[in-house]
Amino acid sequence: MTTDPTWAALSEHWQTLSDLGGVNSLLGWDQSTFLPPAAAPGRARQMALVSRLQHERATDAGYGRLLDEAQARRDLSPQQERTLAVARREFEEATRFPGEFVAAFTQHVGESYSAWTQARPENDFARMVPYLDKTLELSLQAAAYFPEFSDPMDYFIDQSDEGMTAEVVDGVFRDLRAALVPLVEAVTAAPAPRTDFLARAYPAEVQLRVGQEIALDYGYDVSRGRQDLTPHPFMTRLGAQDVRITTRVKEHDLSEALYSTLHETGHALYEQGVAGELLDTPLGGGVSSGVHESQSRLWENLVGRSRAFWSAYFGKFKGAFPQQLSDVSEDEMYRAVNAVSRSLIRTDADELTYNLHVITRYGLERELLSGRLAVRDLAEAWHAAYQTNLGLRAPDDTDGALQDVHWFGGGIGGAFQGYTLGNVLSAQFFEAAQRANPGVQADIARGEFGALHGWLRENVYAPGRRFTPAELIQRATGGPLSVEPYLRYLRGKYGELYGVPVN
């Protein structure tokens, strides 16, 4: 029915929704990159306005009738069925929220984000309590519009990872924790590798140039994207042919800009790889936050922290920073970027301990949403949970409850589990890619990513939201979600690196 007038009207409507989404993404991108400080309240109002316009169109009764009409047809292709299913899912989600609720939430989030950018450096958690209280209230109100989910957390998880439940996540996190705790124990008891040289002075502009060159090697297309600096790196789609990333750079931390860049590049490769015919339709984007994060993690960690990667790129770094790296070997570099230590900052954490940061936040979200934890007690609860899960306590709230943008620039619930689901999936996809292309590791060692990128584009990126996450995983890897490839990867890599026995 592609030449059908109903389908044509739907396509035009989806185009408008996509254009408004791009406009709102630009407002957000500029807010994070270049907005003058005094303009923040006005920008929040502009974003609330565009969100309201999006909401009006997303909930338009005529659009609903078009969806009804199309779904009643019997001549739909499987792709059209799925397009309509995704559109229906979003229509349901949009129509349950009144326009004023969406506008109020967006306005509040803009103001909260703006306050957080000041409160965090000032270690002023108290300032954020009224904002977070309102965020929690609005988040629970959002979930209450979906009474078919008995637990608000199920609603939030399904929203970002279609078909997933808190029960499944609880189970995955339990298995992971059980395997990770002894592994972290063994690894942190072994002698630590040398990392001193990572903190030498590396000029910011050279770091940025090298990172960008590797992003281009990976396949990031800057005719359809660009990179800028923000306090918190992100990837955003501003249009069908406009997928931007941001990074941050620290002169005395060689890994900060590099791995931020490779992480966001992974997200961008996914978005840039979605098939052109799907763009500006409900299927034109990543399928879930877990699958999205699998791609940032795959390119950041499974590729970017591999021995093969450093075999390809150590020479480039030596060339860019000859004095700083004069006494450093390739093997030392490889070991340094894979150093394991219990630390306070999620985004700086190594692969092994990273998931413990996520499990901590996921647990706090469950407590907040259930009402067992009050916002005013969150800062202390954060410290207590870190003590339990990582044996650490942050010296302040800047690196404690104020650490991540998520709760301050969005809602509470479902913000974090996708990261660890992404880690799990990154290994599952990477194993499948290597089964299909046994030369992947040898390619990486030559700075060649065509076969890997090609396999991922075909099996993960191009389909967009053409399949459910579970279907996509099954089609790409031949099996359902499984923690085994990830545990095999971690045990193999860290067992060898630290010379510790693994089972």
Added chain:
Amino acid sequence: MTTDPTWAALSEHWQTLSDLGGVNSLLGWDQSTFLPPAAAPGRARQMALVSRLQHERATDAGYGRLLDEAQARRDLSPQQERTLAVARREFEEATRFPGEFVAAFTQHVGESYSAWTQARPENDFARMVPYLDKTLELSLQAAAYFPEFSDPMDYFIDQSDEGMTAEVVDGVFRDLRAALVPLVEAVTAAPAPRTDFLARAYPAEVQLRVGQEIALDYGYDVSRGRQDLTPHPFMTRLGAQDVRITTRVKEHDLSEALYSTLHETGHALYEQGVAGELLDTPLGGGVSSGVHESQSRLWENLVGRSRAFWSAYFGKFKGAFPQQLSDVSEDEMYRAVNAVSRSLIRTDADELTYNLHVITRYGLERELLSGRLAVRDLAEAWHAAYQTNLGLRAPDDTDGALQDVHWFGGGIGGAFQGYTLGNVLSAQFFEAAQRANPGVQADIARGEFGALHGWLRENVYAPGRRFTPAELIQRATGGPLSVEPYLRYLRGKYGELYGVPVN
């Protein structure tokens, strides 16, 4: 009636119009600064969409009824009367255009601009002919919606300079030309000053830093603005507290970045100086293109190219560029930035010949709009007119008909006369400011701009569109528009500089 529900509803509507205007300005700002090349068509579509949304609201029948209601009231303050008059003027203008016409025009202009950014460096005027043909057609169509103007040019002039007519402009331009031709003749016959050192190598980042420091001295508030690089400099308001400028920099031209920056800073000081209570209402912006340009020209030329300015800033430039300026005196610098020569590029032209560039374009616009000149003959007509007015012929169309963004990123008609009206007004305002503050020149010589900026803010900026242009000029200067102060300024300055007799 400020607490009146009608007024409250109008205010809310004006806020929405202002917010949508800011969103569209952001889309345009990003298009010129950072947009990835492949994203241009999608951006044009986004801008067309937001323009359509603006147009819908600007022409909303309910809004029209609110205006009717309010204008029927007898308890209006003079400021409310003027607010409604400006709103009515814009409502009339918006309602005469069908929504599809506005969207088509905006989309076309986006595509034309994008094509021009490639055609200009490639000297490919032929490529732009179909674009310009359509632009001319759309421009005439626009004017045809206003049959009360018998000449399309009157409509376009009134649109940007409320109350002004082609007849008045013709007269001003005739008087100016009569006075300028002998003055240019005498000055270009005199020995030329030394300018060689302006073309030495000045590192771009230092030029930008120095320019920005002077912009701050002038009073540009970067908590409510910022500066970026674009091929064609501009000022844009993205929100009540967000007034941005752009500049361009050439390593081998010390005056390019400096005077672009000071020019756009003048525009920005005007927009940043509009009284807070007027922002987000119909009165919250510059009153006409002539008055706007008077401020860019005042700060660029009457201040920035004055002997007093160089007395204040020559030391800063010597400090920033000690080697490049080692053999240059303050007097030589002052003479160099005021060198007069017949040249090809309007934006590079000196004060004396600048108006001949404008008069040329104004004449071509009148020819195109009257149908006496076809677009396909424009490139040659351009060369012929330059021969007549400036005794020069450009070697190509890059510096000929493709030179300015105006016809390629907007309509044809009324785009240029405001520049020369601005020059005329700049001297008229500057004389008035000096009458009120006789110490202005001495202040400038110390890098002090508070009194001048304060007078302009109070008499020109703060009123926004509170008065008509003619009223504003009368109130600020005590008389109507007059070319005499400008001619006094030019004759005094250039007579002294070149040692030529003036009458």
